[in-house]
Amino acid sequence: MSHREPDFVPLTRLGAVCVLTMTYPERRNAFSARMRTTLLGRFDELMYSDAECGAIVLTGAAGTFCAGGDLSEMKERPIIDGRQVFDEPRELIRLMAIGPKPVVAAVEGHAFGAGMSLACAADYVVAASETKFCAAFVKVGLMPDTGILWTLPRRVGAGKARELMMLASEVDGVEAQRIGLVNELAQKGETLAAAIRVAQTLANGPRHVLASLRLALGEGSGTPDAALRSEIDSRAVLIRSCGALF
Amino acid sequence: MSGVDDGVLLQRDGALAVLVLNDTARRNAFASPMRHGLLTRLKALTAADDPCRAVVLTGAGGCFCSGGDISEMTQRPPLELRQRDELLLDIFRLIAAGPRPVVAAVEGFAMGAGMSLAAACDYVVSADDARYGCAFVKLGVLPDTGLFWSLAQRIGAARARGLMLSGAEFDGRRAHELGLANRIVAAGGVLEAAMEVARRMAAMPPLALALTKAALAGGCATLERAYETEINLQPILRRSADHKEAVRAFLEKRKPVFSGS
Amino acid sequence: MRRAFLRPLAHALDRTGTTGSQVDELIEIERAGATAVVTMKFGQTRPALDHAGGEALVRALHELNRDTACRAIVIAGDGADFCPGGDFSRGAGEDADPIALRGRLRTATTLFRDMRRAPKPILAAVEGVVRGGGLALVCASDHVVAASDATFRCDALEAGLVPDGGLLWSLPERVGHAKAGELILLGRAMPAEDALWAGLADELAVPGAALERALAAARRFESLPAAAVALIKAAAWNGGTSIEDGCRLELDLNPLSRQAADHLEAVAAFMERRPPHFTGN
Numbered sequence: 001m002s003h004r005e006p007d008f009v010p011l012t013r014l015g016a017v018c019v020l021t022m023t024y025p026e027r028r029n030a031f032s033a034r035m036r037t038t039l040l041g042r043f044d045e046l047m048y049s050d051a052e053c054g055a056i057v058l059t060g061a062a063g064t065f066c067a068g069g070d071l072s073e074m075k076e077r078p079i080i081d082g083r084q085v086f087d088e089p090r091e092l093i094r095l096m097a098i099g100p101k102p103v104v105a106a107v108e109g110h111a112f113g114a115g116m117s118l119a120c121a122a123d124y125v126v127a128a129s130e131t132k133f134c135a136a137f138v139k140v141g142l143m144p145d146t147g148i149l150w151t152l153p154r155r156v157g158a159g160k161a162r163e164l165m166m167l168a169s170e171v172d173g174v175e176a177q178r179i180g181l182v183n184e185l186a187q188k189g190e191t192l193a194a195a196i197r198v199a200q201t202l203a204n205g206p207r208h209v210l211a212s213l214r215l216a217l218g219e220g221s222g223t224p225d226a227a228l229r230s231e232i233d234s235r236a237v238l239i240r241s242c243g244a245l246f
Numbered sequence: 247m248s249g250v251d252d253g254v255l256l257q258r259d260g261a262l263a264v265l266v267l268n269d270t271a272r273r274n275a276f277a278s279p280m281r282h283g284l285l286t287r288l289k290a291l292t293a294a295d296d297p298c299r300a301v302v303l304t305g306a307g308g309c310f311c312s313g314g315d316i317s318e319m320t321q322r323p324p325l326e327l328r329q330r331d332e333l334l335l336d337i338f339r340l341i342a343a344g345p346r347p348v349v350a351a352v353e354g355f356a357m358g359a360g361m362s363l364a365a366a367c368d369y370v371v372s373a374d375d376a377r378y379g380c381a382f383v384k385l386g387v388l389p390d391t392g393l394f395w396s397l398a399q400r401i402g403a404a405r406a407r408g409l410m411l412s413g414a415e416f417d418g419r420r421a422h423e424l425g426l427a428n429r430i431v432a433a434g435g436v437l438e439a440a441m442e443v444a445r446r447m448a449a450m451p452p453l454a455l456a457l458t459k460a461a462l463a464g465g466c467a468t469l470e471r472a473y474e475t476e477i478n479l480q481p482i483l484r485r486s487a488d489h490k491e492a493v494r495a496f497l498e499k500r501k502p503v504f505s506g507s
Numbered sequence: 508m509r510r511a512f513l514r515p516l517a518h519a520l521d522r523t524g525t526t527g528s529q530v531d532e533l534i535e536i537e538r539a540g541a542t543a544v545v546t547m548k549f550g551q552t553r554p555a556l557d558h559a560g561g562e563a564l565v566r567a568l569h570e571l572n573r574d575t576a577c578r579a580i581v582i583a584g585d586g587a588d589f590c591p592g593g594d595f596s597r598g599a600g601e602d603a604d605p606i607a608l609r610g611r612l613r614t615a616t617t618l619f620r621d622m623r624r625a626p627k628p629i630l631a632a633v634e635g636v637v638r639g640g641g642l643a644l645v646c647a648s649d650h651v652v653a654a655s656d657a658t659f660r661c662d663a664l665e666a667g668l669v670p671d672g673g674l675l676w677s678l679p680e681r682v683g684h685a686k687a688g689e690l691i692l693l694g695r696a697m698p699a700e701d702a703l704w705a706g707l708a709d710e711l712a713v714p715g716a717a718l719e720r721a722l723a724a725a726r727r728f729e730s731l732p733a734a735a736v737a738l739i740k741a742a743a744w745n746g747g748t749s750i751e752d753g754c755r756l757e758l759d760l761n762p763l764s765r766q767a768a769d770h771l772e773a774v775a776a777f778m779e780r781r782p783p784h785f786t787g788n
Contacts, residue, residue, distance in 0.1 A: 141451040141489030150472035154684040159400035222468040227676030234669040324762040386732035386770030395753025465749030
């Protein structure tokens with residue numbers, strides 16, 4: 001595959017870890033239509049068609065993660081089209097949150113709006129203390145989107161998520177870690193290295209179990225009954241096919 | 247100012263409406279007249295044609311609400327009990343799922359029903375020495391006015407269960423640690439701080455806030471549910487005047503001026 | 508780090524069981540007033556939690572849930588560790604036919620449901636290490652007392668499995684998705700101090716005193732109206748995540764609680780300015 005236009009999401013491999021770098025520096029890696037499509041293609045490929053890849057790291061170029069939706073692209077659309085425009089980001093967030101391989105986010109600079117949604121969809125988030133998160137949606141007359149209505153409360157709790165979404169408050173890396181948005185802090189410039197280390201640990205884990213776990217945690221735990229069903233289904237398969245390693 | 251003496255005062259301040267639970271002789275016990283009064287006020291304030299953009303809920307006399315009126319806890323037939331609870335749920339829904347942001351300003355006691363009312367709000371400013379407690383269990387009743395939902399949302403289902411089972415009391419500092427209070431300040435500064443938060447919310451595009459609240463009320467338990475909600479509601483906002491103004495303002499590098507639609 | 512587990516002094520526990528089958532090789536049930544203490548026994552022949560142990564817990568719970576004299580249940584481990592490892596299907600026969608295997612996997616889900624649906628509070632008294640199915644027991648409990656040197660770990664992934672006993676639901680419920688990921692996906696150990704802050708433990712105790720503190724917490728429940736406690740627990744289990752689910756729960760269960768004799772007594776006692784005397788009705 002060759003690209004005549006710039007690659008919005010170049011891929012770098014480090015063994016079983018695949019690093020995706022959102023690259024659109026003139027718009028601070030905005031979640032534009034082309035960025036979305038490229039991200040979706042990358043994640044889909046890595047999740048399902050790349051046997052080498054064991055874990056995925058998502059980061060942003062030029063010292064920033066993602067500034068959010070591209071306001072210059074926001075125009076009024078006919079009703080059906082206005083609904084279908086959500087299909088690609090929806091599939092992307094599904095892959096990130098529920099796909100078979102774990103995702104680690106290395107977040108520096110800004111993670112605003114959809115950029116914050118992307119970070120929230122990862123399993124593990126590394127940030128610098130200066131990193132700024134903001135669910136900026138309501139400031140531009142929109143509601144929180146790109147799956148953040150689900151991904152943020154499960155990290156920080158519904159009460160805190162509500163506060164962050166309704167006030168569009170900015171939180172820095174330190175506060176983000178305190179509330180559960182961020183797992184680990186690293187020095188500015190070193191979040192990627194830290195994220196890769198975690199991704200390597202994850203990539204060394206049993207792939208089929210991780211796949212089951214991500215599916216169970218992402219889709220099979222909306223209610224206690226769903227979680228219990230997931231538990232039985234996954235374990236029935238895993239015990240028979242692979243045997244327990246106790 | 248409301249002229250009806252049902253224990254609930256209404257004070258307007260620009261786009262803000264301050265609701266004051268006012269029965270200081272009984273530490274603002276949530277008796278029937280006060281319940282009816284609160285429901286009536288909330289219905290009016292959340293009506294589409296009311297200029298209110300944000301509500302602050304507080305209690306008079308340095309006390310938020312000390313709980314239900316125990317003298318009203320007489321034996322009643324089940325259907326009457328259901329009806330009485332429906333009234334409480336109507337109040338709860340207007341606060342938690344209604345179109346306007348509601349900020350609680352809590353000083354003194356927020357026990358039982360008081361705790362439910364505070365927890366239902368979008369944002370809680372608490373005095374550091376306020377007193378909270380799910381007193382319900384001690385009286386042999388269940389937490390009401392939506393506390394099963396709102397406490398779990400704020401502090402997590404496990405801790406909520408623990409507090410409701412034990413009826414343990416705790417202060418504003420602990421409420422803040424748990425996430426029941428978003429912010430704590432010294433007593434005396436609570437209303438001011440709550441008004442400031444309410445003003446910030448009132449300055450946001452009202453439709454965006456209202457639909458965000460509606461989305462959260464639906465309970466986005468799964469990614470699919472959350473996305474369906476997003477897909478249903480966001481297009482309305484994309485077509486709204488305030489969103490278009492925000493986009494224009496961004497492109498013209500100026501601050502947006504929202505009109506409320 | 509192992510060290511001798513100090514049993515509480517004999518007088519703190521009334522060792523009269525209610526039936527003959529209270530003490531076996533898997534668990535021991537003792538009484539301390541109105542609290543039942545269920546102790547999981549681990550030893551050389553049985554170094555970890557397993558299917559038989561899970562079944563024993565299910566049976567014990569079944570009995571204790573129906574014993575109106577029992578007002579609270581404390582679960583503990585008998586050695587230096589609450590649960591040194593294993594899960595509820597270990598030893599269930601990996602070579603069993605698929606249907607039989609699924610049947611055995613129900614032990615873990617039954618146990619979780621029974622703990623959450625129990626009409627009385629369940630407490631965990633945690634010393635030392637909590638691993639495997641032990642973590643599920645902790646998360647299913649209503650109140651967790653942890654020794655300040657206890658550590659919590661989910662070792663399911665390294666065993667090649669998805670964790671059981673409802674942990675997929677109950678761990679994020681306690682600590683949120685981020686921390687749950689660290690425990691489940693990365694197998695990290697969480698020390699007691701962090702567990703308290705994160706919501707995995709509700710209370711800390713001096714090492715060796717977790718059981719004592721758990722018993723004190725259990726005693727506090729004894730002074731509350733039993734029906735209200737049971738109904739609150741029922742509502743908390745049933746409550747979904749939408750506002751309407753929460754509203755429906757409250758509406759449905761409220762009238763029942765107000766018919767309880769203990770509720771009327773509580774109101775009367777308040778009005779008469781005297782302490783209430785609850786009978787458990």
